[in-house]
Amino acid sequence: MKRREFLGTAAALLASAGLPGRVFANTDVSVGYTTVSDAAYLFSAVEQGYFGKLGLDVVPRFIPLNPSLPPAIQSGSLTVALETPSVFLQSVDGGLDHVVIAGAAQLSKGTTGAGFVATEASGIKTAQDCVGKTIGAPGLGALLHVAFRKWLRQNGVDDTKVKFVEAAFPQHNDLLRGGSIDGVVTVDPFMGRIVSSGSGRLVSHFLAELPEGMPTLVFVTRRDWAEAHPKEVKAFQQAIAQSAEFVADAANDKAVREQLGKYIKLPPPVLATMEINPPSPSITVEQLNHWVETMAEQDMLKSKPDLSKLIIS
Template sequence: MKRRTALSALGAATLAAATLPARAQATTKITFGFTAVTDFASVFVAKEEGYFGKRGLDVEPKFIPLNSTIPAALQSDSLTIGGPTPSVFLQAVDGGLDLVLVAGGGLTAKNITGFGLVARAGSGIKTAQDCVGKKIGVPGLGAFLHVTFRAWLKDQGVDYRKVNFVEAAFPQHADLLRGGSVDAVVSADPFMSRITESGAGYVASYYSTFLPEGNQTIVHAARRDWAEKNPQAVRAFRESLVEAAAFMVQPKNDARVRAAIGKYIKLPPDVLAKVQISPPGPVVTDRQLAYWVGLMKDQDMLKGSPDVARLIAR
């Protein structure tokens, strides 16, 4: 299983750090922003299994409808730490926000088919070429699904500039397809499964399987000034996620992992039982972030060339 394989990538030394006793002298309050995807599972597990608490962190998960709004919420102090996609994070930094990464969320994997291109019933969309001239909803312009879908279109020989992209939050996808407001959406489970089961749409492509494995799908960012003033809290947050990752990859804990996800994403039991969970990747590397820089530069999304080493809190 990919989740079990992902554990080896965390590194023995980092995992060992997760077992150290809590060192925080006082409780640090953290408001954490998440969107409705399973890539945040390690945060949910760390909260429910008490990994944050034993390290002196009081983490309050807060639902954010659109991933692209997370950097602004960090800047305004509405969030202490938030989970933007790597592309949203890099665009925010490129635009002048002084943010750093304190940890990571989920990772890409070839066997993950939990997101893809979902076309409206009767639209006739089957290939990348069929998307030309169509209106396609994405849950955040410049976010993970938007950027990776455009990369797939380009890989298939299609000019993504000839596709009309509109921003639409996950919960709106089914209604937009039914009403004919969009021809397709780039969506993810559990919303994708609900759409197909209702007959409102069908999966035209699990395009995600073309992505390289082991790259971050979600990163956990904070303002640089907060991270520099709270280095112990940054380490404690990351170590909590490392411990949660170790918990997640053990098959015997699957039911508890899914229960933690269901609590925060509010999934019905039948959907929760089937939803795919991305491999956990709590430690972000320079290589992983550099992959996203390259992908975004290829789409003319960055003005500068960010120093990835400076963007990761150590």
């Protein structure tokens, strides 16, 4: 589903929410995010005033690595976090009682904003060439790491023979240039900078090979907070649905990218080329199950979760 095609669906979501303009006194909600373009759905909800009109005082808080988000929620440092589904599912599998209250974006077959890049010196040109090499990933167990391992397996590679190290997006170019790693799984604008600087070359847009509709990010909170704040949860969902409609409208593209740049601090020329995946403000069991199956293949889960109990609609 393309962003502009989403408008009708978002309108239906808003109508079904059935919420009045302001439902409660202002409530402070801190939301953790990482440096990814799909966080635009959070930023536009803040900047367009959708949260504020519903009584939510939402403060986005930057967290460098996605795996750091679940413990921040659990400790109360964050109220909500914009997590990759794999990080969320692993945290639940590890015993944390967290739930999804909304979605952000989803993959499509045209996804080109993420990829695998490698140095010329590494000699990596195919998946098979990764054996014995060191690959950087922005969060072990996070979306890009899990998806890349799936890509390796689809291409007949034993991913246990590839060494992975955790590296935040802003470090990717320097690590490749310094020769401490052979390649990285990364996203734009970092991917574009790496390629244009000559530090690495594109090997594959591997996310485009995953099932269409798989969510890239989900909004997660503690179950006890969600149960104690049902009106706030509904308002949060409505604000994200409004933001999804705003971001999906091509007429708002300039504003969306300006809002994105305010929070992830990138220059306009870089922001202009960043890919924002199609919206998915509500998450289904089927969507999350794609990730469960992928993670089960990689022995990342001790048991199969009951997804119907992990989504608050």
